[in-house]
Amino acid sequence: MSQADATQAAPPKREKLFTADGTPLRKALERANRRRKLTALALVGPLLAFILIFFAFPIAQMMWRSVDNPQIVNALPRTLQALDTWDGQGLPNEAVFAALHADMIEDLDRPRREQTIGPLGIRLNYELSAARSAISRTSRAVQNFEAPYSDAFMDAHRLWGQPELWRIIKREGRPLTLSYYVAATDREYDEAGNIVKRPENRQIYVSLFGRTLALSLAITFMTFALGFPIAYFLANMPMRYANLLMIAVLLPFWTSLLVRTSAWIVLLQQQGVINELLVNIGLISDANRISMIYNQTGTIIAMTHILLPFMVLPLYSVMRTIPVSYTRAAKSLGATPWTAFRRVYFPQTLPGIGAGGVLVFIISIGYYITPALVGGQSGRMISNEIARHIQQSLNWGLAAALGTMLLVGVLVLYWLYNRLVGADSLKFG
Amino acid sequence: MSAPEKRDGFVVFDGVQKSYDGETLVVKDLNLSVARGEFLTMLGPSGSGKTTCLMMLAGFETATHGEILLDGRPINSVPPHKRGIGMVFQNYALFPHMTVGENLSFPLEVRGLGKSDREKKIMRALDMVQMGAFANRRPAQLSGGQQQRIALARALVFEPELVLMDEPLGALDKQLREHMQFEITRLAHDLGITTVYVTHDQTEALTMSDNVAVFDDGRIQQLDPPDVLYEAPCNSFVAQFIGENNTLNGIVKEIKGETCIVELDGGEVIDAKPVNVQKVGERTTVSIRPERVEANKSRLDDDAHTIKAEVMEFIYMGDVFRTRLKVAGNENFIMKTRNAPDQVRHKPGDMIEIGWMPTDCRALDHA
Structure with missing residues (x-):
């Protein structure tokens, strides 16, 4: 392209452009930007890998575990095939018992690590207590069984004579299951295989979810009610004093959780500082000491304290950016100080309230350690139940189902917030 | 005030x-x-x-x-x-x-x-x-x-x-x-x-x-x-703050009614209007607007004092000429002249004589 051409007015069509040495412009641009892209990738790469391995992957694993159901399929392939024709009424026929015998004999020949009978017993026990002992007792005797196998099995354990066990084996004999979610929503299968509500005395999780939600809302509201005036106070004071006081607000971050919790126990227990004080000054009688710990009150008090900074910080940073001239303008226009606050100042703090609220609510809905330490029975939250299933009852499928429900719940709430308020209005700092 | x-x-x-x-x-x-x-x-x-x-x-x-x-x-x-x-x-x-x-x-x-x-x-x-x-x-x-x-x-x-x-x-x-x-x-x-x-x-x-x-x-x-x-x-302060302003420092030699004579620190003598000075011998800062400085002797009063100035810089600004002068040791003395056909365009190094109407040169408090 000659100099004269280049200086002419813009070409009518978008022609392919070239650099001075003849390489296509697009290619040259790509090459020039490659280094920058590589640098960017090198900067975010480690964190990205870390998040993928230690955050995204475990969560996916957990969600998979809530529906994964390999135990029965692996242990009893022949039995399941024979059960295919069973109508679910009465006991299955002799062929099914023979197939069960064959499955269990085969399992005995496997190396110990690959044996499937143990996991089978654990899996069936989730659905029917005593199923585990039935399986293990039978498996010890199965080598000596002779036809007719149905009698031999029923002799070994009475459970083999109950149609319920067979219905469970047939229903759960597939690679994916809903049964953990059925259990996590306080429901069960009836004899016809329909999902129905559990008897009232065995319902736990739905009310626990509700309580978790209510406690989280209460804690969010408490942090707002206590944090808003403090943030306002800090935002309207000279910077050097504000920084000093901010340290006091951040103190909960800097003390060990256990130390803080111990402090709460010292303060709040029935023989604690507050109760002793109230009794000594005669406000309450010795018999009517207030229980403020190991119940919901304890959970709310302790978690409000711990989560307060998460409310104060976004509020403070939003309030700092609101110039005093807005309130002044409102007053000069004739608004009383209260009207100026309500109609001009407060609406502008909403991004901070939203950010603080979402932060505190989401953290508290999954909070574990504080409710476990000071919550007692009535202050327990859903995370404590999940932890119990992971550490004590070892029903990881149910724990995963509860965890997935919690995760989805939080995401739905976040989505709702985004629809109603707009996530882009959040200001965290 | x-x-x-x-x-x-x-x-x-x-x-x-x-x-x-x-x-x-x-x-x-x-x-x-x-x-x-x-x-x-x-x-x-x-x-x-x-x-x-x-x-x-x-x-x-x-x-x-x-x-x-x-x-x-x-x-x-x-x-x-x-x-x-x-x-x-x-x-x-x-x-x-x-x-x-x-x-x-x-x-x-x-x-x-x-x-x-x-x-x-x-x-x-x-x-x-x-x-x-x-x-x-x-x-x-x-x-x-x-x-x-x-x-x-x-x-x-x-x-x-x-x-x-x-x-x-x-x-x-x-x-x-x-x-x-x-x-x-x-x-x-x-x-x-x-x-x-x-x-x-x-x-x-x-x-x-x-x-x-x-x-x-x-x-x-x-x-x-x-x-x-x-x-x-x-x-x-007001003279300096409002508009462009030239200042010269000196001592009041004589006050007669609406005018006074000021001897600048370099020995030159100029006319001024006493505003903020009360008595002979007082130190004063005189202030003259650049557009009131006159290089054309024929436009000045016959008995007006003039003062020598060296042209340091001539800036052509279209509607006006801005000439920077060295006057009585002050190298930032500005003269603004209208761009008229008969207006002289000075060159750096020129020696000229400038003056002003006594009323435009105000003897103020010493700054």
């Missing part, structure tokens, strides 16, 4: 003092009277106390001592929202979560006006600033100049008798600023409102105001109409 002693103005500051820390005074003994319908500008460098005065008048700061009267009533203890003073802020302070219409509706709502009344007044105010089509926009969707107009409309919509403006044009570019200067003065005069305007821009102050109060060091240095202020500054 021409501070009025009377208390019969629409806005009166009577012996007002203000201190923030109890150790230094930001405003020292302020006396000021603004007549009804007057456009008064408080002009001064930052930290001179002009904004503090405005804030005291608006009610956001309290006077440490003295009294502020509005229409004859002391307002020291009246809270801002009961003063009924319109105010335009430096950053406009339009409420970002409200539309333009809602912003304008706000002062009417808090006054309890009905919906139809409000709409009528809002439309009138918006039309006044030629923003009638923007009622449903948010402030963030407007340009700086448009926001400025809305801020003005909002300060006027409830028909206050007094409007305060705190450097309202500071954030605009030059062209828009000049346009808005004109519009604000037009509106203020059309509506007959009293305006107190704060700025540090002297051009703004000169072009807009009926009277300008020049602030420095917590005091009003001079309060006069713009032309008096420019042509007859009463002390060195």
